[in-house]
Amino acid sequence: MSTSEFFTEVAEFSLFGKSTIMIPYEWEYEGLGGVTLKAINEYWTSGQRKANPIHEISYRACFKPQLAEFFITRLSEVGDVVYDPFMGRGTTPLEAVILNRLPLGNDINPLSKALIEPRLKPPRITEIQKRLEEIDFTSGKETYEDLKHFFHKDTLKEIISLKEYLLHRESIGKLDAVDMWIRMVAINRLTGHSTGFFSVYSLPPNQAVSAKRQAKINIQRNQTPEYREIKSRILKKSKSLLRNWSQNAENFQNYDFSSCIYVGKSNNVKSIADESVQLVITSPPFLDVIDYKSDNWLRCWFMGIDSSQIDISQIKSIDEWEIMIYETLKDIYRILKPEGFVAIEVGEIRMGRVLLEENVLRCGVKAGFQPVVIMINDQKFTKTANTWGISNVSKGTNTNRIVVFSKNV
Numbered sequence: 514m515s516t517s518e519f520f521t522e523v524a525e526f527s528l529f530g531k532s533t534i535m536i537p538y539e540w541e542y543e544g545l546g547g548v549t550l551k552a553i554n555e556y557w558t559s560g561q562r563k564a565n566p567i568h569e570i571s572y573r574a575c576f577k578p579q580l581a582e583f584f585i586t587r588l589s590e591v592g593d594v595v596y597d598p599f600m601g602r603g604t605t606p607l608e609a610v611i612l613n614r615l616p617l618g619n620d621i622n623p624l625s626k627a628l629i630e631p632r633l634k635p636p637r638i639t640e641i642q643k644r645l646e647e648i649d650f651t652s653g654k655e656t657y658e659d660l661k662h663f664f665h666k667d668t669l670k671e672i673i674s675l676k677e678y679l680l681h682r683e684s685i686g687k688l689d690a691v692d693m694w695i696r697m698v699a700i701n702r703l704t705g706h707s708t709g710f711f712s713v714y715s716l717p718p719n720q721a722v723s724a725k726r727q728a729k730i731n732i733q734r735n736q737t738p739e740y741r742e743i744k745s746r747i748l749k750k751s752k753s754l755l756r757n758w759s760q761n762a763e764n765f766q767n768y769d770f771s772s773c774i775y776v777g778k779s780n781n782v783k784s785i786a787d788e789s790v791q792l793v794i795t796s797p798p799f800l801d802v803i804d805y806k807s808d809n810w811l812r813c814w815f816m817g818i819d820s821s822q823i824d825i826s827q828i829k830s831i832d833e834w835e836i837m838i839y840e841t842l843k844d845i846y847r848i849l850k851p852e853g854f855v856a857i858e859v860g861e862i863r864m865g866r867v868l869l870e871e872n873v874l875r876c877g878v879k880a881g882f883q884p885v886v887i888m889i890n891d892q893k894f895t896k897t898a899n900t901w902g903i904s905n906v907s908k909g910t911n912t913n914r915i916v917v918f919s920k921n922v
Contacts, residue, residue: 514587516885516919519854522587523886529555538887542875549874549884555892557583565611567632567754570701571719572602573808574799576858580890580913581608581794588854589614593791596848598779598841603629605794606773610765617790619775619782622823624809626774627700627816631693633770635758641751644691645744650674659724662731663704663712663811665740672711672743672815675699680817698747698754700812709746713738721811780840785848793845796858797838798828799869835872842880846920855882855918870914882918889914 514522526533534553540546557579564578581604585595596617597605603625606616610633618629653673660669679696682688704712704721713736716722722730731737775782779797813820828834838857845855855877859869870887877884890913 516883516921519587519917520886523552523554523556523888524550526552526554526556529558531555538871538874540871540874540878542878545878547884549887551870551887551889553889553891556888556890564608565757567611567635567758568604568607569754570602570628570632570697571717572628573719574796575602575604576796576913578604578608580858580915581605582612584792584794584854584856584917585609585612585614588856589792594789595792595794596785596790596845597793597795598782598845599795599797600625600629600774601796603632603774607632614792616770616773617775617785618773619777619779621776621778622809623776623818624700624812624816626776627693628697630770630774631690631697632754633773634690634765634768635755636691636694638748638752638755640691641694642748644695645748648675648678648695648744650744653677657814661738662724662727663715663738665713665738667740668711668738668743672699672703675743676815676817694751695747696816698750699743700815702743702746702750703811703815708741709749711741711743711746718812720808723807723810780837780844782844782848787847788850790845790848791850791853793849793853793855794858795856797841799860831867831872834869835876838873839876839879842877842882846881849920851920853920854885855920856915857918858913858915860912860914868914870916873916877916877918881920883921885917885919887914887916 524533524535531554536551536553537548538551539548557577564582568578585608589595591613592615594615594617595605595609596619597603598619600606600618600620603618606618606629609616616633618625620626650671651674653670653675654677655673657669657673663669664672675695679688679692682692699711701718702710703718704710704715705717706714710718713731714734715727715730772784775784807820810820813823828837842855849855857873857877859873870889874884874887892912
């Protein structure tokens, strides 16, 4: 789809019964200036469970697969390379595979690679079940008393046994696709609200509270961690994630995804060749809104990582944030094909007083891109926000705000 065709579709979009509202945004930056239209509509479904179930992995501030699907189906062709430099849980590269594109992803947090890599080419349920039967869940040696605020002592023994098994396999170079899948699922079953998780009632795995805070939750709820066997929960979640995967299982049967996922800073991913990517879909950290380090401390512990040592950006200054975005966009410009596209999703923050799409637009222009349109996907909150008692236009991010650029050379 050409730039003009995409713009026309956005402007005339009415799939969900609404007409697009177009608002001109006048911008000026270092002697350059222009008008870019903000297109307001509902561009994809607000349903949380409408995408392939293999996406159902928790991660803070992740966008819906439908967002990635919208751009992948319109701005790339089958076989094109689709990239995300801030991949988080891996929504963009995974949706690229589902839609028969080649995935590329990067994130500075090694947790991200552990979450996405096994889902690009998952093992079969029979392989997962066989491996779980082979693992000794009684061999754990580590002691971590504070974790008993989350887990029954026998459950904790099983978790530590699995952790030590996986770390040993990794240390001797034998961590294979089945091990990585089991690790990914276990990471996402550590803590949560329901009996499907390993823990007593707690926050979801993407927002792990401290052990001290969990002790207070236990007192407030008058609860004590009960034994929850982890092997059956890993298998049950695996079956849920893979329940619709057969339609995609053969697409990349002989393709090696090991060189598609990187861990490092977003502004200098040297392993990606110049002019090799057709489409970039990404969502950078929203200033200081999310504390990725503390939120993921328990997941990182399970992987043998000290989350406090990960160099994740916790930027509070708009000026510093713009530098980070500009430097990332410069690297994207290098790797993007001529006539390729970039879609950068941000949210309004600080009760709507800061509209980051306007900062992104200036950074993109400086990096050499041509603004196409600013899309504002405006829809009511669903499951996640309502859990916290947040209604639309009150707190949190109420819209997806996507700046679309093209590389016209």
